[in-house]
Amino acid sequence: MHVHRFEKLWFGASLVLIVAFMGTIVYGAIGPGVAMVGDDGGTIDSTVVANGNFERADNFRAPGVYASSDGEGVEVYVVARQYLFNPGTAQPIEVPVGEEVTFHVTSADVTHGFYLAGTNVNTMVIPGQIARFDVTFEETGEYGIVCHEYCGSGHHTMAGQLHVVPQSQFNATAGGEN
Amino acid sequence: MATGHPDDAITHSEEEYVETEDGTRHRRAFVDRYPDAARIVRICLGISFVAFAGGALFGLIQALHRTNVLRIIPSSDYYTLLTGHGVLMALVFTTFGIAGLFQWANTRSLGISPPSSTLTAAWLGTMTLGTLLAAGTIVAGLFDSIPASADVLFTFYAPLKAHPLFYVGAALLIVGSWLAGASYFLQFREWRSEHPDARIPLQSFMVLTTMLMWYISTLGVAVEVVVFLIPWSLGLIQQVDPLLTRTLFWYFGHPVVYFWLLPAYVIWYTVLPKLSGGRLFSDPLARVVFVLFLILSTPVGFHHQYTDPGIASGYKFVAMTNTFFLLLPSLLTLFTVVASMEHGARQRGGTGYLGWLKALPWEKPAFAGIALSGIMFAAGGFSGMINAGMNINYLIHNTLWVPGHFHLTVGTAFALTLMAVSYWLVPQVTGKRLQLYGVASLQPYVWFVGMVLMSNAMHRAGLAGIPRRTAEPQYDQFSFQAVVGSVAEMRVQIAIGGTLLFIGAAMFLAVMLATWTLGRPNSQLRVNGFLPEPMSGAEDSPQVLDNLKLWAAVAIVLVALAYGLPLFDMVADGLFTPGSLPVPV
Numbered sequence: 001m002h003v004h005r006f007e008k009l010w011f012g013a014s015l016v017l018i019v020a021f022m023g024t025i026v027y028g029a030i031g032p033g034v035a036m037v038g039d040d041g042g043t044i045d046s047t048v049v050a051n052g053n054f055e056r057a058d059n060f061r062a063p064g065v066y067a068s069s070d071g072e073g074v075e076v077y078v079v080a081r082q083y084l085f086n087p088g089t090a091q092p093i094e095v096p097v098g099e100e101v102t103f104h105v106t107s108a109d110v111t112h113g114f115y116l117a118g119t120n121v122n123t124m125v126i127p128g129q130i131a132r133f134d135v136t137f138e139e140t141g142e143y144g145i146v147c148h149e150y151c152g153s154g155h156h157t158m159a160g161q162l163h164v165v166p167q168s169q170f171n172a173t174a175g176g177e178n
Numbered sequence: 179m180a181t182g183h184p185d186d187a188i189t190h191s192e193e194e195y196v197e198t199e200d201g202t203r204h205r206r207a208f209v210d211r212y213p214d215a216a217r218i219v220r221i222c223l224g225i226s227f228v229a230f231a232g233g234a235l236f237g238l239i240q241a242l243h244r245t246n247v248l249r250i251i252p253s254s255d256y257y258t259l260l261t262g263h264g265v266l267m268a269l270v271f272t273t274f275g276i277a278g279l280f281q282w283a284n285t286r287s288l289g290i291s292p293p294s295s296t297l298t299a300a301w302l303g304t305m306t307l308g309t310l311l312a313a314g315t316i317v318a319g320l321f322d323s324i325p326a327s328a329d330v331l332f333t334f335y336a337p338l339k340a341h342p343l344f345y346v347g348a349a350l351l352i353v354g355s356w357l358a359g360a361s362y363f364l365q366f367r368e369w370r371s372e373h374p375d376a377r378i379p380l381q382s383f384m385v386l387t388t389m390l391m392w393y394i395s396t397l398g399v400a401v402e403v404v405v406f407l408i409p410w411s412l413g414l415i416q417q418v419d420p421l422l423t424r425t426l427f428w429y430f431g432h433p434v435v436y437f438w439l440l441p442a443y444v445i446w447y448t449v450l451p452k453l454s455g456g457r458l459f460s461d462p463l464a465r466v467v468f469v470l471f472l473i474l475s476t477p478v479g480f481h482h483q484y485t486d487p488g489i490a491s492g493y494k495f496v497a498m499t500n501t502f503f504l505l506l507p508s509l510l511t512l513f514t515v516v517a518s519m520e521h522g523a524r525q526r527g528g529t530g531y532l533g534w535l536k537a538l539p540w541e542k543p544a545f546a547g548i549a550l551s552g553i554m555f556a557a558g559g560f561s562g563m564i565n566a567g568m569n570i571n572y573l574i575h576n577t578l579w580v581p582g583h584f585h586l587t588v589g590t591a592f593a594l595t596l597m598a599v600s601y602w603l604v605p606q607v608t609g610k611r612l613q614l615y616g617v618a619s620l621q622p623y624v625w626f627v628g629m630v631l632m633s634n635a636m637h638r639a640g641l642a643g644i645p646r647r648t649a650e651p652q653y654d655q656f657s658f659q660a661v662v663g664s665v666a667e668m669r670v671q672i673a674i675g676g677t678l679l680f681i682g683a684a685m686f687l688a689v690m691l692a693t694w695t696l697g698r699p700n701s702q703l704r705v706n707g708f709l710p711e712p713m714s715g716a717e718d719s720p721q722v723l724d725n726l727k728l729w730a731a732v733a734i735v736l737v738a739l740a741y742g743l744p745l746f747d748m749v750a751d752g753l754f755t756p757g758s759l760p761v762p763v
Contacts, residue, residue, distance in 0.1 A: 002714050
């Protein structure tokens, strides 16, 4: 089978490009430590979330911002439902700057999205699953939270806010609104 | 491929005519040689274009609504139109258009008519019934008086629940496409019995490998719909697992994009070189490309689920690796398409490093449309590489970047190729000359400019964090910060681009309607279906390339490797847990 010299060169260059792309991903994961969502958040019965019986869940707590039990960083528990984030919509989620923030996000009804607009904090929120991921905010500021998955006729109203505040102003609020 | 010396008279239509002994000339266009197949192609393209008209209208309303230029519907109905746009464009326009193209390609390259009119009626009938049920249920959502709706978008993620007829319609559309595939394979078997040792003709090879890929990949959505969603929407089972059903959807949801793309590649490989005035660069490389798509298209679906909880990162990484290797056949295609066009241009007298581009027939609608769709696809390919990067994807997942990307791929590489090849093919399957030729010549450029405006702005809006799939991406709590340009300017570009695309669609439909209704049957055609031999033929390529059973087996093994463990993980706690009750919309 005859393969033209240019075609062979192109084939080789394509393979180099492909391997280089994968290299950038591996570098991103190992170097800057871009965190991704995996399966370590565990599962949860979505009726437990819908009814607010969080004492019956072993891997989820009542929505709110908690100081980590080991004293380092904070844990944020968020419930998404048609058409609000709790916390986030009625009151902003408040987290301290420069500390590791671990999010646990789940849904009370349908599939939603949880996305800090313009950042790479981005996860699907799927009923029955808990999305768990770590973020460290390097600067104080305010972010919009967007539901980016269609969740029903009021989807476009589903949004919220996250405030990154100086550590001196931060108070963990166990519970949040209910 | 038809025989004949390729450098002879490849752009005039004399070889479509034969002279009989009494001196009369008879036309031998596709419709004259294969009237049955031509009728099937006409029906498929007709239904495809009707769906396109509906989808285009919905698209215009959406573009103006979400940019807040013109709002003629309540925002809650936006999602009904969005569902309609997605289903009509991505499932109906495509599937019927592809069924028609494949019927043409298989028939002309094998040189025999479709095997069974009963089977043909069965697949056409099943696909049409499925389309009517699904589209009817969606449109019913606009009327409060009809107790049915399907505002679940084209991905229909449970637990959002549509009327059961929506799922039944989707299932029938797919089952019908399986029967169409069976018809292509029977046609091939008949050919094979008469040509036991010959290489599979190139177009038929492409049709058959694409259909094998389609059989493997539609299995996921078929199981999702038939085993889970139909019984669940009827109340026969209480709960379904939202993660499992969406995983089955994406098992199908990525290969389906290759089901759209490969028919465009069939045209790029076999028709575009001829329209450029030359020949295909290499037949064996074309076969290699289609084999790679057959084996790599399916075990990649998790790259649509990078941000999903409940799926281990390792499985996502495997899917990413496969996805990046899937770039290879598209990069090889880029080479071949450009090389074939350059060869054609030089045959036409083109010279220079880039000067040859001027020698191409840019004024001819079929060539211009296909070439422009290839250029757009190159841009779409690069934005797709961003999507494929497991951690870069987090920046743009479910933002407007994503529809910005796929309006370049399915929305231009496929759609504009189908429109453009119709300017060449519809005369051959109707026996009528193309009408409104001037409108047709301008149309690909209108589409191109509209898409440049709309798509670049959508990509940038995605970087600013503006979400897709929403009626009103304007929020009280915060505003979006543009990385490049301004949000207001992006809105203007999306609105103008969307309007130009609608005008482009209307121009295309006007040409088709005029050709169908005003064109005189049995006219002398300005085009011909002769396709020249490739520069490197199939003869000296390895026989193993034509071993379809082997490649199908390899594809199934790769799918089992990529999906076996993740699916086992999901169903280990029970098929229906963690489960969700239906949430009607």
